[in-house]
Amino acid sequence: MKKQLLLVLLLALFAGITSVNAQNCTPGPLAPVPGVPYNYSATIAGSGYDGTGPFTWYVTTNPNLLSATGVVTNGGGEIIATGAGAYNTPINGANAITIEWTSQAIINATSTPYYLVIKYSQDNSTPPPTCTAMNMKVWQIKPINKFLLAINSFSGAIGKDGVYCAADITGAVVNTPATPTVTYTYGENTLYAEVTASYYAGPWLPSFQISGLEVDQSITSVTWDVAPGGAYANTTTLNAGVYTSNSNATAAYDGSTKLYVKVVIANNNFENLADNAIKIAVDGIIPGTPPLNDVISNADCNPEVAFGKNVDQTIKARPTITEGTGTFIPKNP
Numbered sequence: 238m239k240k241q242l243l244l245v246l247l248l249a250l251f252a253g254i255t256s257v258n259a260q261n262c263t264p265g266p267l268a269p270v271p272g273v274p275y276n277y278s279a280t281i282a283g284s285g286y287d288g289t290g291p292f293t294w295y296v297t298t299n300p301n302l303l304s305a306t307g308v309v310t311n312g313g314g315e316i317i318a319t320g321a322g323a324y325n326t327p328i329n330g331a332n333a334i335t336i337e338w339t340s341q342a343i344i345n346a347t348s349t350p351y352y353l354v355i356k357y358s359q360d361n362s363t364p365p366p367t368c369t370a371m372n373m374k375v376w377q378i379k380p381i382n383k384f385l386l387a388i389n390s391f392s393g394a395i396g397k398d399g400v401y402c403a404a405d406i407t408g409a410v411v412n413t414p415a416t417p418t419v420t421y422t423y424g425e426n427t428l429y430a431e432v433t434a435s436y437y438a439g440p441w442l443p444s445f446q447i448s449g450l451e452v453d454q455s456i457t458s459v460t461w462d463v464a465p466g467g468a469y470a471n472t473t474t475l476n477a478g479v480y481t482s483n484s485n486a487t488a489a490y491d492g493s494t495k496l497y498v499k500v501v502i503a504n505n506n507f508e509n510l511a512d513n514a515i516k517i518a519v520d521g522i523i524p525g526t527p528p529l530n531d532v533i534s535n536a537d538c539n540p541e542v543a544f545g546k547n548v549d550q551t552i553k554a555r556p557t558i559t560e561g562t563g564t565f566i567p568k569n570p
Contacts, residue, residue, distance in 0.1 A: 271437055298351060358372075385532055396430075400550075412569055427501050446547075512554050
């Protein structure tokens with residue numbers, strides 16, 4: 238009787254994961270996040286089979302796994318396959334492959350999952366008879382979006398832990414009509430915040446929203462840098478109250494790449510006699526068609542509401558001066 242080929246599949250990482258569904262927010266080989274390489278491997282067992290035969294690895298979106306159509310191109314924008322197992326080519330003994338899934342794969346997987354297929358064949362030298370047998374197995378892969386943003390006060394010397402003194406007065410001009418007034422200009426305050434992007438490796442486009450300004454205040458600029466003491470040459474464009482970066486930032490999966498946002502506020506004629514609470518909010522997308530939003534939390538992979546991640550900053554009040562004798566020339570305005 239012909240010997241049967243037993244193919245035992247073992248995942249190299251997160252072996253306990255056996256299924257993927259739309260609510261899954263735990264990354265692993267079956268629920269990969271973009272920009273992170275995942276290892277997939279298999280072992281061969283059965284009388285007469287020792288794993289030295291050819292392995293063929295490929296990814297498809299076609300449920301008909303043996304169809305020639307629907308095989309994903311390596312390096313074509315969805316996957317990057319490397320390792321001992323050459324992609325979609327039989328290689329003797331190549332029982333493992335490494336695949337990095339892209340952000341576009343996440344977008345595509347919202348409508349259809351991917352299937353990672355392994356085929357194996359080998360001459361069976363245990364008679365009778367001597368023959369070649371083939372077997373195949375498949376994983377269902379559904380990449381997930383865990384792109385997570387956090388924004389915090391910057392604790393460095395320029396960051397002031399989110400609390401800033403009111404700017405110096407930069408102008409004080411007495412107008413000389415019959416009833417004089419004084420036009421005061423209360424300088425500019427510069428605020429900094431630290432943004433962390435994690436659970437994704439690759440480019441992302443940041444946007445910022447600033448709220449809490451008084452009527453007389455205005456925003457001079459919103460820029461960012463990857464170093465707190467940098468030149469802040471990355472500019473933004475204002476549209477409908479949103480400052481969108483003119484260049485992409487780069488995220489690291491472990492959150493080690495930071496972004497520092499610098500907000501310059503012109504106080505103009507705002508005297509700031511009480512603490513001024515300013516909120517800096519960040520939003521971000523991973524470029525694609527359509528783009529991917531950042532998510533709510535590490536445990537909740539639903540898209541975050543626009544500018545849901547924010548941090549409070551405070552411009553402390555300047556001193557109030559009250560006349561002791563006579564009357565001060567009034568402010569204008």
